[in-house]
Amino acid sequence: MKPGKPGAPGAVVVITGASSGIGRATAHAFAKDGARLILAARSTETLQEVAAECAEHGAQVITVPTDVSQESEVENLMRAAVEAFGHIDVCVANASVYSYGTFETTPPQVFRRIIETNLFGPVHTARAVLPYFRAQGQGTLIMIGSVYSKITSPYVSPYVTSKFGLLGFTEVLRQELRTAKDIHICMVLPATIDTPIYQHAANYTGHLVHPLPPVVSPHRVAKAILRIAKRPRPVSVVGQIQGTLIPIHSLFPRLYDRCINPVMNVLALRQGVIAPSNGTVFTPDPLSNQTTGNWRTTRTRRLATASAIFTIWSLARRRRP
Numbered sequence: 001m002k003p004g005k006p007g008a009p010g011a012v013v014v015i016t017g018a019s020s021g022i023g024r025a026t027a028h029a030f031a032k033d034g035a036r037l038i039l040a041a042r043s044t045e046t047l048q049e050v051a052a053e054c055a056e057h058g059a060q061v062i063t064v065p066t067d068v069s070q071e072s073e074v075e076n077l078m079r080a081a082v083e084a085f086g087h088i089d090v091c092v093a094n095a096s097v098y099s100y101g102t103f104e105t106t107p108p109q110v111f112r113r114i115i116e117t118n119l120f121g122p123v124h125t126a127r128a129v130l131p132y133f134r135a136q137g138q139g140t141l142i143m144i145g146s147v148y149s150k151i152t153s154p155y156v157s158p159y160v161t162s163k164f165g166l167l168g169f170t171e172v173l174r175q176e177l178r179t180a181k182d183i184h185i186c187m188v189l190p191a192t193i194d195t196p197i198y199q200h201a202a203n204y205t206g207h208l209v210h211p212l213p214p215v216v217s218p219h220r221v222a223k224a225i226l227r228i229a230k231r232p233r234p235v236s237v238v239g240q241i242q243g244t245l246i247p248i249h250s251l252f253p254r255l256y257d258r259c260i261n262p263v264m265n266v267l268a269l270r271q272g273v274i275a276p277s278n279g280t281v282f283t284p285d286p287l288s289n290q291t292t293g294n295w296r297t298t299r300t301r302r303l304a305t306a307s308a309i310f311t312i313w314s315l316a317r318r319r320r321p
Contacts, residue, residue: 003087003136009034011229012085014077016068016125017095019046020289021195022144024053025222026092028291031059033226038081038088040066041095046289060085068095068121069113071128078128087136090229091129093122094144096159097281098197100268101204103157110202111158113281118162119169126173130183138182140232142225143170147191147242151249153212153260155205155268174234184232190221191239196293202279208270212263214241215295 003012013030017023019041027039031054039047039054039061047063054061064080066073081088097117099110122143133139148160149167167187174185192211195218203209216239224238237243249256280288 003089003138011035011089012038012081012087013090013092013229014038014040014081014088014129015092015094016040016066016074016077016121017144018050019043019284019286020200021197021291021293022190022193022218022221022225023092023094024050024289024291025218026094026225027054028057029219029222029226030090030229031055031057031061034058035090036060036085037062038077038084039063040068040077041284042067043284043286043289045286046284049289068093068124069116071120071124074121074124074128078132082132088129088132088139090140090142091125092142092144092225093125095121096144096162096197097202097279098156098159098200099202099204099279099281100155100209101202102155105204106158106202107204107278110278110281114158115162115165117281118159119165122166123169126169130177133183134180140184140186140229141173142228143185143187144221144225145170145187145189147189147237147239147246149187149189150246151256153264153268155264185234186228186232187235188221188224188228189235189237189243191216191237191242193218193221193239194292194295196288196290198295199288199293200280200285202277202281203274204276205269206273206276208272208274210268210270211293211295212242212267214239217296218291 013035015027018027018039044065051061051063062084064077066077145166146163149163152160170187177183192215194215198211221238224236
């Protein structure tokens, strides 16, 4: 079967991390657009739920339980996609895990697992899918990074490390494939998105955690991914307010460093004492896999306003002699 145009109706799309959040919303978006889907995640049970949701929109769907940190499983995923549909038009490398805690309180095995999933997962994905793209002469690989690919904050060192590394890897791939005009390497940088990743996060802070406001709908990210599949572009940021932190981080690094700690301490760490937890870093939790994390409440919107005011006040205060 000949490959179709990436993003066109009937396109064959592989999505990793499809069980919740951005991946689940992206599966819905491509299903509504008429794509044929290969959905991958660690949870077999949840994948079947997502497949049923996509089938309701008329999509052809297969599921392939996959741990992207294992290269052989990613190879099997791509092989299954080609065996089912003959080719791959679009591959969305989305799977991620998360943790909160200082570098020193984050267990070494958790740090390593986050790097293996968030960075080596996309590396394994690229290594597995590019031979098919080369043979076809076309294809679009979309890496899901983060604004944390370009900015930093305390308490999320392994996640930031993985996303910074993913940005560099993606840029190198794009440079090396520059002469392959119909093979596109793209990256999406979401800001804080309303997904269960925060409930799923490992936590070694001793406090309840909360995503930094403002919180953006995962459907906005899914629309951006669908748009890029149809009209590839190198990098796209989703979440304008937090996106403005990228130039601030770059142009005023010392000022940024002085302000980000109080912002995280006030807005990300909440009252309440909780025991250390590995979250879903090593094992999925099918019962909590949803498209959203229900963070976009009236209270959260108020916190977004408070966050903006607090940040402006902090910046003004830090600039005083």
